[in-house]
Amino acid sequence: MKTPNASCSRRAARREKVAHIRFAEYEISAVEIAAEKAGLSLSAFIRSLSLEGAGIRPFMSREDRSVLEMLVQDMRAVSGNLNQLARALNGNRHFAASDLAAAIEDARAIALTVAAEIAAMTKHAGAARRGEAI
Numbered sequence: 001m002k003t004p005n006a007s008c009s010r011r012a013a014r015r016e017k018v019a020h021i022r023f024a025e026y027e028i029s030a031v032e033i034a035a036e037k038a039g040l041s042l043s044a045f046i047r048s049l050s051l052e053g054a055g056i057r058p059f060m061s062r063e064d065r066s067v068l069e070m071l072v073q074d075m076r077a078v079s080g081n082l083n084q085l086a087r088a089l090n091g092n093r094h095f096a097a098s099d100l101a102a103a104i105e106d107a108r109a110i111a112l113t114v115a116a117e118i119a120a121m122t123k124h125a126g127a128a129r130r131g132e133a134i
Contacts, residue, residue, distance in 0.1 A: 064121050071110060071113060075114070078103065078107045078110055081106070
């Protein structure tokens with residue numbers, strides 16, 4: 001497969017290949033709504049998602065993946081603490097209520113951070129799809 005390079009003429013770099021895909025009515029409706037929200041044509045939206053899926057234009061940058069990996073590690077640590085507390089409760093063992101409150105607060109803080117990071121990544125990816133400065 002040939003890939004366009006800087007020396008190719010504009011005509012040579014045109015998209016000349018067509019892929020035909022079939023959607024159920026509810027699927028195409030959902031895709032059209034998502035494309036509109038992203039500010040893209042249906043074709044550009046599907047092309048962008050396809051290129052991301054193929055790894056040509058990944059959704060997450062290296063920095064995004066690093067941040068998520070750190071958050072996953074934090075989530076594992078907190079889930080271990082919550083699991084130990086759940087076992088203590090189920091085993092009728094006693095523990096300080098402050099330990100449970102702290103573990104729940106840690107889980108809440110990480111969940112909020114993950115949600116904020118995913119929202120930022122989504123915004124970043126949408127802007128990149130539209131060719132906007134980030």
